[in-house]
Amino acid sequence: MEAKRMSQITISPGHYGPGTAARDLIDEGTETRKVVDRVVELLKNEKIAVNKVVDTQSTSQSQNLNYLVSAHNRTQRKLDVSIHFNSSGERTTKGLGTEVLYVNENLKDFASKVSKAISVASGLKNRGRKKRTELFFLNNTEEPAILIEVCFVNSTVDVNLYHTQFEKICRAIADELIRFVKPNYEPKPAKSPQQNVSDGGNYSLPQIHKSGGVVGGFTSPSLVSRLEAILQNEKLLQDILQKGVDEKVFMASWLDKLKAGTLTTSDLLGLCALIVEKELSGT
Ligand SMILES: [Zn+2]
Structure with missing residues (x-):
């Protein structure tokens, strides 16, 4: 029974x-x-x-x-x-x-x-x-x-x-x-960073919201976990954008976007490329 x-x-x-x-x-x-x-x-x-x-x-x-x-x-x-x-x-x-x-x-x-x-x-x-x-x-x-x-x-x-x-x-x-x-319940481990990113970059960070497209398609899990560490470091993100603003690579409104939570992971990728391009061109 x-x-x-x-x-x-x-x-x-x-x-x-x-x-x-x-x-x-x-x-x-x-x-x-x-x-x-x-x-x-x-x-x-x-x-x-x-x-x-x-x-x-x-x-x-x-x-x-x-x-x-x-x-x-x-x-x-x-x-x-x-x-x-x-x-x-x-x-x-x-x-x-x-x-x-x-x-x-x-x-x-x-x-x-x-x-x-x-x-x-x-x-x-x-x-x-x-x-x-x-x-x-x-x-x-x-x-x-x-x-x-x-x-x-x-x-x-x-x-x-x-x-x-x-x-x-x-x-x-x-x-x-x-x-x-059930006090001794253990939740299933979260998905690996690679799976997370191919889902569209679902980061739990207030200042960056998920963006489809560009964040998918990584071929190296270690690259993804290093990127995730950066995305979770609020101070570092601000410093990166501040560097771009100080060096007149892009406008200060990008920092406002970061603070407002409307900056996407794809935006960040693009801004970082602009900073590096400026460094390489040596101007
Ligand atoms: Zn209510």
Whole structure:
């Protein structure tokens, strides 16, 4: 006779669909569903029993909160998770970051871990854990609960990182949720640098966003790992671009691009070629 397998995690996107929550560069009600869908897939791949709750019927925020909490409380699980995106109002080019909300003191350290894992994986600023005593979801779900604010919908840096690092963010969330229910879980090793680069250069660096094309096609893994080390060294990247600006090889606006997170790996390759060309020409 097969033993009944207890579900371990119940997860839901906050709100009740497109246009029902924070909106600016992206729509919270749309993106929360994408994150939940991917995290659920990753959990299932690791044989974690997971319940997904999606509210497709509410027409107001209070209906929605009641719907989500009662649907969570009807499931068997050890952990309740709610996915949200944040907003601070006016659009900004500053990176604002990721944070994880909790109310149950036992979840303090776990909330910190999840926030840090998302930050390390994606380059989003780590705002850390935040204790919130007034949130309906946290106060009324009957199992330990966290609410993840993935990033800010009104920050160009955050949204850029969210788009380019989506998979890494979802993996970081899934890995930490699995560790909560299976403390000795070891995630599968990440892909080798060579595979990463041929995927389109998916670097977890805030100042460089992925670019297709040129970054693929490397024939030497050691070259790729040396390049990755450079791409992860923020100070070095700034120094390289500063050298080009100081020597009047290109304009200072390239440094602004680096800071804004819109410089691509292909841009960097081109700029480095210009610097070397200038050196060789001896002018
Ligand atoms: Zn929300």
